[in-house]
Amino acid sequence: MKGITGRPGMAAVKKPLRLSEIDTGDDARFSSGYDEFDRVLGGGIVPGSLVLVGGDPGIGKSTLLLQTSIKAAESGKKVLYISGEESLAQIRLRAERIEKTEKDLRFLSEINISEICSLLEHEKPDLCVIDSIQTMYCDDIQGSAGSVSQVRECSQRLMYSAKSENITIFIVGHVTKEGMVAGPRVLEHIVDTVLYFESAESGAYRILRSVKNRFGSTNEIGVFEMTDSGLREVLNPSEYMLEGRPEMATGAAVTCLMEGTRPILVEVQGLVTETQFNLPRRQASGIDYNRLTLLMAVLEKRLGIRCSGLDAYLNIAGGIKATEPAADLAAAAAILSSYRNKVIPSDVVIFGEVGLSGEVRSVSQTSDRIKEAVKLGFRRVICPETSLRGLKQGAFPDIEINGIRNLSELIAYIG
Numbered sequence: 001m002k003g004i005t006g007r008p009g010m011a012a013v014k015k016p017l018r019l020s021e022i023d024t025g026d027d028a029r030f031s032s033g034y035d036e037f038d039r040v041l042g043g044g045i046v047p048g049s050l051v052l053v054g055g056d057p058g059i060g061k062s063t064l065l066l067q068t069s070i071k072a073a074e075s076g077k078k079v080l081y082i083s084g085e086e087s088l089a090q091i092r093l094r095a096e097r098i099e100k101t102e103k104d105l106r107f108l109s110e111i112n113i114s115e116i117c118s119l120l121e122h123e124k125p126d127l128c129v130i131d132s133i134q135t136m137y138c139d140d141i142q143g144s145a146g147s148v149s150q151v152r153e154c155s156q157r158l159m160y161s162a163k164s165e166n167i168t169i170f171i172v173g174h175v176t177k178e179g180m181v182a183g184p185r186v187l188e189h190i191v192d193t194v195l196y197f198e199s200a201e202s203g204a205y206r207i208l209r210s211v212k213n214r215f216g217s218t219n220e221i222g223v224f225e226m227t228d229s230g231l232r233e234v235l236n237p238s239e240y241m242l243e244g245r246p247e248m249a250t251g252a253a254v255t256c257l258m259e260g261t262r263p264i265l266v267e268v269q270g271l272v273t274e275t276q277f278n279l280p281r282r283q284a285s286g287i288d289y290n291r292l293t294l295l296m297a298v299l300e301k302r303l304g305i306r307c308s309g310l311d312a313y314l315n316i317a318g319g320i321k322a323t324e325p326a327a328d329l330a331a332a333a334a335i336l337s338s339y340r341n342k343v344i345p346s347d348v349v350i351f352g353e354v355g356l357s358g359e360v361r362s363v364s365q366t367s368d369r370i371k372e373a374v375k376l377g378f379r380r381v382i383c384p385e386t387s388l389r390g391l392k393q394g395a396f397p398d399i400e401i402n403g404i405r406n407l408s409e410l411i412a413y414i415g
Contacts, residue, residue: 030126033071036223036233037064039262040195040208042216045072047126048166049215050159052133052188054173055197060206061172063230064197065129066091067098068170073105077126080119084111084135084145098230111145113138113154120161130158132172133187146174155190188212205234207320210260220260238265238376241318247346251338253414254378255330255351256369257322263365263372265349267317268327270334272310280308286316287327295332295354302358302407305339326363328354329382332407333414344414347379352387358407362386367395374399382413 029044038044041051055061066081073079083091091107106125110116113136120128130136136154137145144150155171162169171191188194194212199205208222223234234240242265246252251270256263268287275281284292292314300307314331316322329352337344344350351369353361363369366387373381374396385403404410 030072030077031075032068033075034068034222034233035235037068037208040210040220040222041193042210042213042220045127045168046192046215047168048162049168049192050162050190051168051170051193051195052173052191053170053195053197054175056175056199059197059199060224060226060231061197062131063094063098063226064208064224065131065170065172066095067230069105069127069129070095070099070103072127073103077104078123079105080108080123080125080128081105081131082108082110082116082129083131084109085131097228111135111137113157114140117157117161120165120167124165125167127168127170129170130172132174133158134174152186155187159190205240205319206231217260221262238263238372241266241320242376245317245346248343250341250343251334253330253333253337253344254346254349255322255327256349256372257320257324257326257351258365258368261368263368264320265372265376265378266320266322268322268330268334269315269317270331270338271313272307272335272338275309275311277311281311281313283312284314286320287314287322287331291325291328292331294356295328295335298354298356298358298407299332299335303336303411305336310339324363325353325361326351326369328352329360329384329410333382333410336411337414342414345380347377348382348413349373349378349380350382352382352384352404354407360384360404360406360410367391370396370399370401382410 029046031044032038032041053061053065069079069081086109088107088109133151133154134146137150138153141149141153158169158171161167192214193210196209196211198207198209206224206226208224210218210220212218223237224231225234245267253268254265255268256265282289282293292312296307296312299305312335330350332354333344333350351363353363355361362384366383370381378399380400380402382402382404385405388401388403402413
């Protein structure tokens with residue numbers, strides 16, 4: 001395209017385009033080969049995007065991207081995997097343990113960003129993996145690899161290569177002890193998408209979470225299980241989380257949490273016992289400690305339970321963390337079940353927010369939560385009455401839906 005020239009010696013000025021004049025290409029996205037990964041990315045991999053994947057050491061970042069590279073190569077994409085941490089022999093050993101492929105997947109052990117950018121311009125792969133950004137260095141910048149200035153400059157150059165050559169680049173990033181990506185904060189501003197790989201407290205599965213995405217919604221998660229042959233995607237996290245649930249046990253209630261647009265059923269476990277100390281103990285795992293103390297205060301004030309003489313323990317089974325208040329009602333139900341020694345029926349799902357007056361307040365995406373309960377075979381839902389106003393009459397004939405207004409009405413349903 002011919003530009004508009006300015007003074008002699010100045011570069012040509014690009015002509016601005018209308019939206020209708022912008023060509024997005026024949027295929028806006030392509031699949032990573034994993035439905036869970038595609039979900040987190042917003043529907044697939046966007047050509048020309050720059051994606052940062054962070055996580056603790058050994059959690060599976062390199063494994064995930066190597067498996068994705070193999071799948072992309074098998075689908076006909078030209079893939080280049082560049083490692084600054086492993087030799088080619090080490091990469092081959094890891095690749096053969098996961099899945100051997102003879103497709104157009106090439107490997108390189110290099111840490112000079114100038115050489116890498118020149119190679120990208122020459123090879124023009126569809127997908128490139130950089131493992132990791134902290135090992136790369138630029139000759140023009142002072143400082144050792146991994147320093148703030150080096151990470152910033154290397155990221156800028158990779159961003160330019162991704163946009164100018166329309167190459168999708170995945171960058172592996174190390175994290176600090178606080179769980180943040182090591183290096184300058186500007187790194188997360190430069191890239192199009194930021195993904196964090198997290199491990200459950202039990203270590204049984206991995207959660208890939210989107211915290212920034214220019215091409216999709218944030219706070220989406222993908223669930224994977226680490227096996228001897230690499231990562232295996234968990235297509236039904238709700239069923240996975242509820243495996244091994246005890247029967248006829250007191251202090252257990254199933255709730256439905258929303259992770260992005262995905263509903264996940266988890267078990268909330270509560271235990272209360274008479275305290276042997278001057279001050280009762282409060283312990284929470286997977287749910288905010290302050291939320292537990294608030295619920296105990298509400299139960300004592302509104303239902304007359306003498307919580308000041310009880311130790312209370314609350315746990316989300318499976319190691320997942322409840323970050324939304326929809327788990328309040330199930331937590332209160334689990335505590336009441338343990339206190340009254342009454343079993344909550346195993347076919348009941350409970351969700352809703354509890355206010356300081358003991359009222360049960362509405363939560364979002366009620367319809368999606370109920371659909372997930374129906375899919376898993378649950379027969380009854382207890383939820384806020386105000387959340388039922390937007391539901392169509394007879395929309396869920398296979399499940400009994402009970403709306404409640406306060407904690408006093410909850411007792412009638414759980415015994």
